[in-house]
Amino acid sequence: MLLRAENLSKSFGGVAALQDVALELEPGMVHAIIGPNGAGKTTLLNLLSGVYRPDNGRIFFDDEEMTGAPHDFSAAGIGRTFQNLQVFFNMSALENVMAGRWQHERCSLAAALLRLPALARGERRSREAAYELLELVGLSRWADHASNALPYGALKRLEIARALGAKPKLLLLDEPAAGLNPTETRDIDRLIREVAARGITVVLVEHNMKLVMEVSEHVVVLDYGRKLAEGAPRSVSDDPRVIEAYLGCSA
Amino acid sequence: MSSFQTASSAAAPPSASRRGLAALALVAALLPLVLANAYTYDVAILVGLNAITCVGLNILIGYAGQISLGHAGFFGLGAYGSAILASRYGVPVPLALLISVMGVGALAWLIGRPILRLRGHYLAMGTLGMGVIASVVLATEDRVTGGPDGMAVPPMSLLGFVVSGEKTWYWIVAAALIAAVWLAQNLIESPRGRALRALHGSEVGASALGIDPARHKLGAFVLSAVFAAVSGALTAHYSGFITPGKASFLHSIELVTMVVFGGMASTFGAVVGAAVLTTLPQLLTVLKEYEMVTLGAVMMLTMIVMPAGLVPTLEKVLAVTRRKSV
Numbered sequence: 001m002l003l004r005a006e007n008l009s010k011s012f013g014g015v016a017a018l019q020d021v022a023l024e025l026e027p028g029m030v031h032a033i034i035g036p037n038g039a040g041k042t043t044l045l046n047l048l049s050g051v052y053r054p055d056n057g058r059i060f061f062d063d064e065e066m067t068g069a070p071h072d073f074s075a076a077g078i079g080r081t082f083q084n085l086q087v088f089f090n091m092s093a094l095e096n097v098m099a100g101r102w103q104h105e106r107c108s109l110a111a112a113l114l115r116l117p118a119l120a121r122g123e124r125r126s127r128e129a130a131y132e133l134l135e136l137v138g139l140s141r142w143a144d145h146a147s148n149a150l151p152y153g154a155l156k157r158l159e160i161a162r163a164l165g166a167k168p169k170l171l172l173l174d175e176p177a178a179g180l181n182p183t184e185t186r187d188i189d190r191l192i193r194e195v196a197a198r199g200i201t202v203v204l205v206e207h208n209m210k211l212v213m214e215v216s217e218h219v220v221v222l223d224y225g226r227k228l229a230e231g232a233p234r235s236v237s238d239d240p241r242v243i244e245a246y247l248g249c250s251a
Numbered sequence: 252m253s254s255f256q257t258a259s260s261a262a263a264p265p266s267a268s269r270r271g272l273a274a275l276a277l278v279a280a281l282l283p284l285v286l287a288n289a290y291t292y293d294v295a296i297l298v299g300l301n302a303i304t305c306v307g308l309n310i311l312i313g314y315a316g317q318i319s320l321g322h323a324g325f326f327g328l329g330a331y332g333s334a335i336l337a338s339r340y341g342v343p344v345p346l347a348l349l350i351s352v353m354g355v356g357a358l359a360w361l362i363g364r365p366i367l368r369l370r371g372h373y374l375a376m377g378t379l380g381m382g383v384i385a386s387v388v389l390a391t392e393d394r395v396t397g398g399p400d401g402m403a404v405p406p407m408s409l410l411g412f413v414v415s416g417e418k419t420w421y422w423i424v425a426a427a428l429i430a431a432v433w434l435a436q437n438l439i440e441s442p443r444g445r446a447l448r449a450l451h452g453s454e455v456g457a458s459a460l461g462i463d464p465a466r467h468k469l470g471a472f473v474l475s476a477v478f479a480a481v482s483g484a485l486t487a488h489y490s491g492f493i494t495p496g497k498a499s500f501l502h503s504i505e506l507v508t509m510v511v512f513g514g515m516a517s518t519f520g521a522v523v524g525a526a527v528l529t530t531l532p533q534l535l536t537v538l539k540e541y542e543m544v545t546l547g548a549v550m551m552l553t554m555i556v557m558p559a560g561l562v563p564t565l566e567k568v569l570a571v572t573r574r575k576s577v
Contacts, residue, residue, distance in 0.1 A: 108443075
């Protein structure tokens with residue numbers, strides 16, 4: 001297992017957002033987490049990326065127990081995007097992706113201040129690598145534009161390119177298709193397959209069922225903070241409990 | 252603090268920054284041709300000293316996106332530290348300056364760890380308090396600091412020669428400013444500078460990429476304090492006299508104003524902001540009682556017309572006209 005979580009629980013001021021959720025993610029697969037609004041999907045993603053600390057339960061990634069802050073989770077190889085965009089709007093598209101590469105080009109304050117020669121060489125390499133990632137997500141023509149000039153759909157893909165800059169083993173995508181039109185959603189579909197083909201395990205939190213059914217190989221259904229069902233996309237979508245959770249009546 | 256978010260100010264590419272540095276060196280080299288007397292030299296030196304502080308403060312405010320309303324405290328502590336070591340303990344001035352600056356850096360590191368947990372308005376309040384404490388201590392510990400009346404500061408000697416006279420000081424300050432700009436630009440164009448700017452853009456976004464917010468903010472805070480302390484210590488030895496007023500809240504506000512006026516997230520903006528807001532009051536003295544009113548009006552108008560600050564706005568205008576002419 002690439003990631004294993006045991007009885008994860010998290011509540012906010014008495015509201016149990018997540019209760020006793022266990023999760024096992026096999027490497028190299030596209031996993032999806034679905035569920036009605038308020039089911040705890042984003043909370044789960046925030047626990048898996050270190051943004052929240054669980055009230056109870058443990059997370060193992062690569063057989064190491066994960067604790068600490070988001071940057072520790074990132075260092076271990078867990079990357080993510082955000083439902084409400086967290087693009088660096090004060091930087092160009094290319095610089096956003098270059099910032100994603102921080103862990104692979106980290107330098108001391110002294111080295112940075114004195115512009116040591118190795119740094120200048122690394123800078124060119126970094127620029128090229130970031131440009132390639134922009135090409136992958138189809139944004140290379142925006143490379144030198146200020147990121148706040150990019151359309152919404154492009155920003156979603158920019159966040160994916162930025163997260164890939166950190167070379168994660170596991171990529172958590174929080175509603176990558178929310179607010180996108182069908183064409184843009186197809187781009188995301190293609191991109192997720194591309195990422196998976198590179199051997200990166202993907203966790204997709206998404207409301208667009210068509211996208212989920214098409215790209216994912218393993219689906220986890222959450223409802224009221226509990227795991228309702230999991231399995232292959234077809235078996236999950238035929239599950240009467242899942243249908244009831246979504247439609248609100250017994251099938 | 253949302254008002255300190257700059258919309259879009261990409262770091263200048265290295266070539267542009269090298270041109271900027273060359274231009275700054277050229278201006279510094281040619282300026283003595285028009286500096287007619289000791290008074291104009293004095294103003295130019297003051298510009299340089301303020302610019303050193305502002306270049307450092309801009310790393311914190313403009314790039315890392317963290318406010319400080321207490322940096323005059325670091326300026327004052329740097330000045331008094333070096334002055335006291337030199338006058339009361341007979342430490343040679345360059346060494347006293349170095350010890351003082353390192354001491355201020357260490358102090359900033361200690362203060363920064365708890366204070367940088369605050370954000371936005373709370374950070375503004377916290378740093379304001381820090382500056383107030385520094386200036387009160389300097390004003391009341393009169394046995395060491397001379398109290399509100401200030402203290403005389405021994406002159407600096409380098410390689411056995413006593414540094415005196417505006418002309419010599421001009422070159423020292425010019426060299427220090429060019430070094431400060433060079434260091435700041437190197438940092439900003441490095442991966443570390445990118446991490447700082449990312450932090451400004453989105454803290455949670457940056458931390459999801461492995462950038463530790465606390466560590467990087469602290470680095471920027473200490474660095475900006477060191478720049479302020481260098482400027483403070485040089486000011487003390489240049490002017491030969493120092494008062495607690497230099498560490499006051501008002502001076503902190505002046506420094507922040509220079510950074511914002513020149514343009515946040517622009518090293519050269521910090522230099523230009525310091526230059527304009529240091530010389531303008533001198534030029535406006537001809538208006539006598541209307542001086543402060545005019546200064547206020549100029550500042551208000553500039554910020555209304557150019558909310559991004561002088562240098563970023565002019566850069567944008569230049570870029571547009573260049574595109575049109577192509």
